[in-house]
Amino acid sequence: MRDAFHEDLQTISERLVEMTRLAGSAMARATTALLDADIALAESVIRADVELDSMREELDALSVDLLARQQPVATDLRMVVISMRMSADLERMGDLARHVAKIARLRYPESAVPADIRATVLQMGQTAERIVAKAGSVIASLDADAARTLERDDDAMDDLHRELFGHLIGGSWSHGTEAAVDMTLVGRYYERFADHAVSVAHRVVYLVTGEWDTGADHEDDEDAATRPVRPGRR
């Protein structure tokens, strides 16, 4: 019985890693679609999101089934409960990639991203890809030290988010309100994507260190948005 249980746990872990791969690919493609006004790519990201949704459903059904059949305790129980939280994070990351792709689609054939902030948005996309790839490695390795390094990538994302808001409200924005609305939302989507990746990493840390802390959801750094680089109304 225990062996079957640990095989199931291994399956869950592998599926979670696969979810990080899909979420990372979705955000990478959404970023390209956004920057290049690539409608076909945007559509493919939007369509593919159901895959992450159904992976989460299958994983959670498997987890609940495991709880009912095997009635795990201690670390095994924690592993199952935490897996369900991770799958929720990863499914949500897919939603956020889809949101980015939808903005790309809405503004087609134009790019939603004004030229002077393309570099910032590109870096946000790259940071998102990097952080979710690391989250995948950390799920596979259960390496708490590696998990803690995701904080640094999240700090990098927060810096980029602040940079983006500096452009928006620094007083020199010349791209109109609609582009400002788009970039506000896009900035928030990338930031939340990184937050969920950090939540995944936190959950690994708690799993490994044995400290049960359900408050391991990463608080989102809305201060990046509400505390601009240059404060004050124009």
Next chain:
Amino acid sequence: MRDAFHEDLQTISERLVEMTRLAGSAMARATTALLDADIALAESVIRADVELDSMREELDALSVDLLARQQPVATDLRMVVISMRMSADLERMGDLARHVAKIARLRYPESAVPADIRATVLQMGQTAERIVAKAGSVIASLDADAARTLERDDDAMDDLHRELFGHLIGGSWSHGTEAAVDMTLVGRYYERFADHAVSVAHRVVYLVTGEWDTGADHEDDEDAATRPVRPGRR
């Protein structure tokens, strides 16, 4: 044993209802703080959020403890797992109220809300209060029909969100980029708040009808933002 178990479940249900009350109160006060530029009220919302965070931690610890001690199956197991998801929704709703309060605090002594959209923001706040109050009733009553009515309140929120975006990108926005950024974020916070309340209601429906559907997270209606009332760039 079973009686103790059901007493614990009742405790969890009552605590969840209390969380809806706190989340509703937080969003009501955040809305007032935002509209009236009331810094003391904003600060109180920001401070109080830790209460919801720790309620979630306690609830989840109790749930995991219940799983380990009682090893419930079938409906009982589903109830515990779903309760953990609800506490996550409600904790997040508290975060969103805190975000609104932080924007109020940031713009003090001015109000972040331009005069011509005060009515819309007020209605978003009232809709948020109503929907979370209903979520609380539904947790207490486990009434699936009542739970389904939250969709209508969520539709009302989506309409208000569209109205807000109509102001923002309709071409007549005269309040500058910073206010546009603030209102974009505020609109998103209210919309997400309602989405989480609907998720809570969906979870009750699945609990009562016995259909296990882990996809019961309510998808957020980002289309309210990305599909404006009047399309096209200015």
